[in-house]
Amino acid sequence: MKLKTWLTAALLIAPLGVHAAPEDRKALFGETHLHxxxxxxxxxxxxxxxxxxxxxxxxxxxxxxxxxxxxxxxVPLDFQAVTDHAMYLGMVPAMFDESTQVSNHKVASGxxxxxxxxxxxxxxxxxxxxxxxxxxxxxLDMSIVRSTWADIKQAANRHNDPGKFTAMIGYEYTSSQDxxxxxxxNVLFRGDAPAEPYSRLxxxxxxxxxxxMDSIREQGMDSIAIPHNSNGSDGYMxxxxxxxxxxxxxxxxxxxxxxxxxxxxxQVKGTSEVHPLQSPNDEFAAFEIMPYQIATWYNSRVEGSYxxxxxxRGLQMQARGQGNPYKFGLISASDTHVSAGAFDEYDxxxxxxxxxxxxxxxxxxxxSWTQRLGAQVFRVRNWWTQVNTIAGARTGNPPKNPxxxxxxxxxxxxxxxxxxxxxxEENTRGSIFDAMRRxxxxxxxxxxxxxxxxxxxxxxxxxxxxxQLVKKAYQRGVPMGADLKARKGQSPDFLVWATRDPxxxxxxxxxxxxxxxxxxxxxQEKIYDVACAGGARVDAKTNRCPDxxxxxxxxxxxxxxxxxxxxxxxxxxxxxxNAGENAFYYVRGLENPTCRxxxxxxxxxxTLPNPSLAATIQERVWSSPIWLEH
Amino acid sequence: MKQLLSTxxxxxxxxxxxxxxGLFAIDVASERRMxxxxxxxxxxxxxxxxxxxxxxxxxxxxxELDALVEGYIREEILVREARRLGLEDEDVIIRxxxxxxxxxxLDENNxxxxxxxxxxxxxxxxxxxxxxxxxxxxxxxxxxxxxxxxRALLAQVKAGEAENWRALGQPFMLNRAYMRQDKLEMxxxxxxxxxxxxxxxxxxxxxGWAGPVRSxxxxxxxxxxxxxxxxxxxxxxxxEKIAKDWANEQARIAKLEAWRALRASYxxxxxxxxxx
Numbered sequence: 001m002k003l004k005t006w007l008t009a010a011l012l013i014a015p016l017g018v019h020a021a022p023e024d025r026k027a028l029f030g031e032t033h034l035h036x037x038x039x040x041x042x043x044x045x046x047x048x049x050x051x052x053x054x055x056x057x058x059x060x061x062x063x064x065x066x067x068x069x070x071x072x073x074x075v076p077l078d079f080q081a082v083t084d085h086a087m088y089l090g091m092v093p094a095m096f097d098e099s100t101q102v103s104n105h106k107v108a109s110g111x112x113x114x115x116x117x118x119x120x121x122x123x124x125x126x127x128x129x130x131x132x133x134x135x136x137x138x139x140l141d142m143s144i145v146r147s148t149w150a151d152i153k154q155a156a157n158r159h160n161d162p163g164k165f166t167a168m169i170g171y172e173y174t175s176s177q178d179x180x181x182x183x184x185x186n187v188l189f190r191g192d193a194p195a196e197p198y199s200r201l202x203x204x205x206x207x208x209x210x211x212x213m214d215s216i217r218e219q220g221m222d223s224i225a226i227p228h229n230s231n232g233s234d235g236y237m238x239x240x241x242x243x244x245x246x247x248x249x250x251x252x253x254x255x256x257x258x259x260x261x262x263x264x265x266x267q268v269k270g271t272s273e274v275h276p277l278q279s280p281n282d283e284f285a286a287f288e289i290m291p292y293q294i295a296t297w298y299n300s301r302v303e304g305s306y307x308x309x310x311x312x313r314g315l316q317m318q319a320r321g322q323g324n325p326y327k328f329g330l331i332s333a334s335d336t337h338v339s340a341g342a343f344d345e346y347d348x349x350x351x352x353x354x355x356x357x358x359x360x361x362x363x364x365x366x367x368s369w370t371q372r373l374g375a376q377v378f379r380v381r382n383w384w385t386q387v388n389t390i391a392g393a394r395t396g397n398p399p400k401n402p403x404x405x406x407x408x409x410x411x412x413x414x415x416x417x418x419x420x421x422x423x424x425e426e427n428t429r430g431s432i433f434d435a436m437r438r439x440x441x442x443x444x445x446x447x448x449x450x451x452x453x454x455x456x457x458x459x460x461x462x463x464x465x466x467x468q469l470v471k472k473a474y475q476r477g478v479p480m481g482a483d484l485k486a487r488k489g490q491s492p493d494f495l496v497w498a499t500r501d502p503x504x505x506x507x508x509x510x511x512x513x514x515x516x517x518x519x520x521x522x523x524q525e526k527i528y529d530v531a532c533a534g535g536a537r538v539d540a541k542t543n544r545c546p547d548x549x550x551x552x553x554x555x556x557x558x559x560x561x562x563x564x565x566x567x568x569x570x571x572x573x574x575x576x577x578n579a580g581e582n583a584f585y586y587v588r589g590l591e592n593p594t595c596r597x598x599x600x601x602x603x604x605x606x607t608l609p610n611p612s613l614a615a616t617i618q619e620r621v622w623s624s625p626i627w628l629e630h
Numbered sequence: 631m632k633q634l635l636s637t638x639x640x641x642x643x644x645x646x647x648x649x650x651x652g653l654f655a656i657d658v659a660s661e662r663r664m665x666x667x668x669x670x671x672x673x674x675x676x677x678x679x680x681x682x683x684x685x686x687x688x689x690x691x692x693x694e695l696d697a698l699v700e701g702y703i704r705e706e707i708l709v710r711e712a713r714r715l716g717l718e719d720e721d722v723i724i725r726x727x728x729x730x731x732x733x734x735x736l737d738e739n740n741x742x743x744x745x746x747x748x749x750x751x752x753x754x755x756x757x758x759x760x761x762x763x764x765x766x767x768x769x770x771x772x773x774x775x776x777x778x779x780x781r782a783l784l785a786q787v788k789a790g791e792a793e794n795w796r797a798l799g800q801p802f803m804l805n806r807a808y809m810r811q812d813k814l815e816m817x818x819x820x821x822x823x824x825x826x827x828x829x830x831x832x833x834x835x836x837x838g839w840a841g842p843v844r845s846x847x848x849x850x851x852x853x854x855x856x857x858x859x860x861x862x863x864x865x866x867x868x869x870e871k872i873a874k875d876w877a878n879e880q881a882r883i884a885k886l887e888a889w890r891a892l893r894a895s896y897x898x899x900x901x902x903x904x905x906x
Contacts (some may be wrong), residue, residue: 027803075818148799450803469801499803502846556824566847567803625678 027478033333045353086199243412253323312523328441329624332418359601439481506564761863780842821846
């Protein structure tokens with residue numbers, strides 16, 4: 001009797017918001033990867049906006065691009081973390097100040113006098129041996145790093161406004177192998193952070209970063225690290241061995257997952273979901289592929305560099321008793337270096353300030369014959385060669401330019417991406433961080449699409465039209481990012497749901513991407529369309545929606561706004577679920593095609609687009625997977 | 631030669647000039663000595679001891695007192711040397727610190743006087759746009775996938791099935807009810823057309839369920855539970871905040887004027903670049 005009274009009381013109190021229920025989780029949009037003038041490279045690229053300006057931008061205010069135009073968000077963000085490079089944090093601004101000791105640094109006078117784009121590139125190149133620790137640096141001043149870091153933390157605390165806008169404390173741990181094989185990750189803190197960030201100058205081995213994170217967690221400072229640009233890691237990000245080449249064991253897998261529950265799937269430097277070479281049957285795989293190792297012209301090895309492949313590797317390792325080091329959820333972020341992310345194709349300012357500030361520098365607008373003949377072209381073309389010469393590092397040579405008349409630049413393969421989504425009870429540091437740890441997150445290629453995914457046993461198709469869908473789904477199923485314990489002889493039910501961005505194109509289709517390890521130990525994958533715009537049915541043989549004939553006019557960038565869906569929903573059961581096979585399932589939702597930023601640049605300049613770049617883009621959203629565990 | 635010398639020695643003017651030169655030399659020498667002279671007097675020692683006591687909560691012993699004085703001497707000598715080298719003009723950090731000090735003086739020297747109420751009210755009227763509250767709606771909606779379903783749902787709730795409205799219609803990924811939402815926030819979530827319909831075109835009345843209204847996502851049967859008209863701010867309850875804002879504004883203006891006066895007392899000359 002007494003128990004019943006308590007239960008009734010608890011039920012009455014619950015809806016009052018004493019403890020928010022899972023169905024109250026809302027999609028919050030944010031930025032988890034952003035550089036201000038305190039990052040050595042951003043400062044060299046001309047950025048003079050600090051953390052304060054970055055947070056003002058996130059809240060909807062216009063700020064200045066180094067080239068002198070305004071940058072402003074279409075809709076303000078719900079949360080943001082400023083993540084400057086930890087190594088040499090704040091040092092370059094200090095070198096600019098001639099009164100400081102570090103202004104005597106060998107590279108400082110070059111930094112101070114750099115005016116032209118090529119001088120800026122040379123200045124960047126001169127920094128590289130120090131960043132890469134190929135030379136001793138007795139002028140590295142950790143007191144500058146520490147006081148800059150204190151300023152960054154203070155700015156986050158100043159702008160953090162629980163319930164309205166969350167400013168998280170974070171930084172980038174910019175590690176790599178010897179020739180820029182990218183192993184970068186962003187460290188985000190749940191609350192406060194230690195007095196000094198752990199940087200590559202202490203250790204380039206990410207396992208040591210995780211040890212440090214473990215140790216500060218014991219002191220009550222929880223953090224996660226989010227790797228990015230696995231596409232440029234030359235296969236090292238999702239390798240089948242450790243940093244030192246040792247075999248991966250259960251302990252390594254546990255430590256990695258404890259510290260790295262999420263991975264950035266898409267950002268300005270390309271999308272790392274999948275490479276077309278690995279998934280020839282995925283006709284949407286060739287999306288914003290950035291083929292180079294970061295800051296070089298070397299091609300990045302495909303194996304070990306892409307996320308779908310990593311999920312499959314993870315399942316194989318698990319089957320071999322090594323644990324699964326690649327059971328991470330998904331998120332996107334911009335990685336802008338001008339303190340302001342560019343998320344819209346039609347309002348794109350790329351990433352590196354004065355170096356890629358306009359269509360000509362980005363290779364999207366044809367050069368005039370004078371520009372083409374000018375020595376300028378020659379200098380700009382050899383940007384990495386210059387860095388190479390100064391830094392003594394090998395960076396390779398550009399491939400033959402397929403579109404003479406346009407500059408050939410790494411940043412032609414960059415794009416207006418990406419946006420972070422989290423399912424959080426409230427807009428606070430704690431709530432958002434906990435959602436990240438739960439992996440209840442999604443990433444988009446820029447637009448504000450929302451996506452939900454549930455799996456379980458006994459989820460019903462009827463619920464899709466039931467206003468209580470979410471409540472029921474949480475009660476009987478698990479959300480994105482979670483494990484689903486397999487039941488013998490039963491095939492799990494999936495509920496998939498996505499809505500469009502009111503400010504972007506309508507949706508075209510929803511897909512479920514499945515990967516598993518078969519009885520021979522081979523990894524497999526299959527893609528199922530599960531919902532089609534316009535009420536069309538999925539072809540049972542091909543598992544694809546029919547073409548919805550959505551087209552975009554690349555001369556004007558107009559598209560037909562009436563074709564496509566405002567939202568798409570589906571109930572789905574895996575037609576090929578085999579007993580005993582562990583599997584992952586994630587959602588990919590596609591918009592109708594729209595103009596890519598490079599086409600927008602050309603349309604505005606009144607010229608034809610660069611024929612070697614994709615003219616259109618199908619913006620998309622990716623959910624974190626659900627893992628079926630036996 | 632000898633004769634010339636004796637003539638000069640007899641000349642009083644020469645004696646006068648020589649005496650003057652001698653005085654000048656003594657003056658220069660003593661000034662240089664003053665420059666290299668550091669006075670340690672009782673008030674200074676008392677100040678040093680007070681600082682020490684502030685930190686340690688006890689008086690220094692003889693040895694510690696020596697160290698304190700020696701420390702002061704060292705600092706004083708180094709500062710004088712720095713000045714002699716003109717470092718205060720060269721070092722950007724010192725220049726900034728000095729400029730910052732003067733900025734503080736500009737702030738402190740202009741504490742705003744309290745205005746009378748009439749003055750404050752007049753200022754408030756001039757700036758009332760900053761204090762007015764925009765129109766807001768507290769509203770709910772039932773989401774439908776098409777217009778026909780929305781009309782059917784509207785008929786259903788109007789016929790008295792409104793109690794379980796949360797269970798009606800299609801699931802909606804965003805909220806089903808919003809409190810005190812202004813037009814800008816609504817436009818960002820539901821699309822600009824929807825917000826215009828709700829706030830302006832149809833100007834939904836607080837009168838049960840209505841609609842359907844089209845959003846970026848589909849069709850909605852809507853109920854405005856409360857309408858908060860754009861509220862002109864009232865002076866009395868905000869007087870304290872307004873007075874604070876006024877004071878901040880006055881301080882800003884005073885500082886600006888002080889700066890302008892300072893700036894006007896300097897003549898800025900642009901040096902033309904020589905043609906090569």
